[in-house]
Amino acid sequence: MKKKAFESFVYGIFLILGLITVGCVLLITVYLILSGIPAIREIGLFKFLFGKTWASTAKTPQFGILPFILTSVYGTAGAMALGVPVGFLTAVYLAKAAPPRVKTVVSGAVSVLAGIPSVVYGLVGMLVLVPGIRRFFHVPDGASLLAAMVVLAVMILPSIVNVSITALEAVPKEYEDASLALGATPTETWFRVSVPAARSGIAAAVVLGVGRAIGEAMAVMMVSGNVANMPSLFQSVRFLTTAVASEMSYSSGLQRQALFSIALVLYLFILLINAALNFFLKRGKES
Amino acid sequence: MQTGISRKRRAYILLMRALMGLSAAVTAALVLFLVVYVMAKGLPELSWTLLSTKPSYLTGSIGILPDILNTVYIILSTLVFVLPLGAGAAVYLTEYARNKKLVAVIEYAAETLSGIPSIIYGLVGMLFFCSFLDMQTSLLAGALTLVVMNLPTVLRTTQESLKTVPQSYREGAFGLGAGKWRVIRTVVLPGCVDGIVTGCILSVGRILGESAALLFTAGFAHAVHGFFEGLEHSGATLTVALYFYAKEQGQFGVAFAIAAILMALTLVIQLAAMLAGRWFKRRREQ
Missing domain, CATH: 1.20.5 (Single alpha-helices involved in coiled-coils or other helix-helix interfaces)
Structure with missing residues (x-):
């Protein structure tokens, strides 16, 4: 008892x-x-x-967060456009084509990329990327949406590569053998048989990357200039995440509450992304 | 070897191979550039004075000793909470839970937690730990915020390692008349050491790199304290200090010195994770 x-x-x-x-x-x-x-x-x-204007400290304060929402959406889209092709092709190379030793080295490098703190990305972005953009595109200030896109693209690479590799390696060997036996070359087999078979997992990788990009705060804060403009490639912009981070320390009253509301909007975005991620992961497992 | 392949197909193959090679090269080059650049800029800035003093307004000198200590304190106190909590949750999921729906709910919750951005953790940590539980801005509030953040990591790694404990071990122990708790204590828990160690390494990496969640929970202060005293006070970790020196003060030399330390630690942690993974795998295969 x-x-x-x-x-x-x-x-x-x-x-x-x-x-x-x-x-x-x-x-x-x-x-x-x-x-x-x-x-x-x-x-x-x-x-x-x-609302298109955010002027939280003005005499008649305005709290429109459309600039932040659009900046987050555009910034993420830009990061995906830059990062997904590179990450996807790297994943196919590592999962299928790379010689074992190259694979060990490059996948090690990818996990290092995942481990680097976001403030270090921010620092390097501030001192290399931002002046680089200013000089290359002849704009007055390089701290811009473009700089944030590039930094985010690098930061989401490991998520995309690792999840895609897992999906590609789970493709049954019989599919590839059948394709090879029918006369397709290895490269054709990888891209026309393995990749379509792993598409749910690759979609999950992309969605995971979207979640990482939209949630990143510190690196973006250091390279995007942090002015509440409507998004434009070479202008200083503010993301949903950085809007919360940049004013929290000195905010009060309605301004502070509005920052919590921004966090709520960001959270809803993340919940949507998580639901999409789960959908793709589940479908990948079933097939 | 590839005779009989049309020119169009050959072009496609060449193009795809070139793109793959190029992408992998770009990825590897990026990592190499980041590591070399940060080390080259940061290592010359490192000095014993920087590492062993605190910032002083009198002499205008900067030292990062308090930030190093704060980082160590936060890592230790986070691990103390997160390892038992995460491992316990994993034991519940693999050993006790019968209700499939409940398991699905818990796993969904863990996945949701791992997707939440750190700035949101920081905000809720500030509201809950600092204001509601009245801890003020302190290392302890920061550490507790990080506990929630790292819970899914430890949960997952422990769960993975528990799955490799053969069912026959458990049955054998039950057959000898052991109670559930005894089976868990003698058969299951030793089996989750792998997972806990891996979870521990991954968590240390994440805590070391975390900044957004600590900004409003652990704060910015640079004072030297002992461990327990330090937990009650606000303090910047290395990452927060890096952000502060680079963005607010324009002290890029110090920022790069910290970046170099963080980069070196990142490399060490990656290596440790890799070696641990290999070691556990080999032991399991024996």
Whole structure:
């Protein structure tokens, strides 16, 4: 009897530990909703989401976050346009074509890329990329949406490469053998048989990259100039993440609440992306 | 060898091969450039004074000793919480959970957690730990925020390693009359050491590189404290200090010195993760 009580006690402890992740997600969600709603109520949902001016410290403050939303969307799209082709092709090379030794070295390099802190990317971006853009494109300031796109493209590479490699390596060998036996060359087999067979996993890799890019704050803050302009390639811009980070330390009142609302919008984006990621991962497993 | 292949096909093959090689070369070159550039700029800036003093307004000198200590404190205190929590959750999922729906919910929650951007962790950490639990801006609040952030990592690595404990071991122990807890303590927990070690290495890497989540939870201060005293005070880790020196003060020399340290540690952690993975794999195959 005593033993049974002890066993259920242990069970209870592990149950609580198991439920902690769920509790954390609930806590984060509830906190963001509770602290994000008041400002949206006061400003008005439509004016908040589609207002084109953010002037939080002006005499008659305006809280329109359309510039941030569009900057985040454009910045992510640009990073994907630059990073996905490179990451995808690198993944095919590493999964199928590379000699073992090259594969070890390059995949090691990719994991180093994943491990470098975002502030280091920001620092190098600030001192190499930003002056480079200024000189190359003859613009007054290189701290721009373009600089952020390039930095994000580099930062999402490891996610795209690693997830794509896993998907490509899971393609049944029979598919490739059949293709080779029918007379296709190895290269044709990789791109016309293996890649289509792994498409769900590759889609998951891309979605994961989107999530990483849209959520990155520090590196972007260091290279994008951080002015609340509507997005344009060579202008200083502010992302959803950096909008929260840059004003939090000195904000108060409605301004502070509006920052929480921005975080709520960002969180909704992330939840959508997570749902998409899960969809692709599940479909990849089923096929 | 490839006779009988049309010119169009040959062009396609050549093009794809060239693009693949080029992409892989670009990726490798990027890493090489980043490592070499940061090291070349940062290593000459490193000095014993920089590493062993704190910043002083009197002499105008900068030292990063407090930032190094803060980083160590935050890593230690995060690990103390996150390892048992994550491993316990993994044990629940693989050993106890019967309800498939509940398992799915927990795993979905873990995936959601690992997708949440660190700036949101920072914000909620500030609201919950600093304000609601009244910890103020302190290393402890920062560490607890990072615990939530790293929970999914430890959970996943432990779960992976528990899956490799053969079912027959558990059955054998039950057959000898052991209770559930005894089986877990003697058969299951030793099996999750691999996962905990791997999770530990990955978490250290993430904590070391984290900045956005710590900005509003652990703060910016540069004072030297002991461990327990330090946890109650606000303090910048190396990454936050790097951001601060580069962006707010334009002290690029110090920023690069910190970047070089971080880069070296990143390389060490990658190496450790690789060696640990290889070692565990070999042991499992025996």
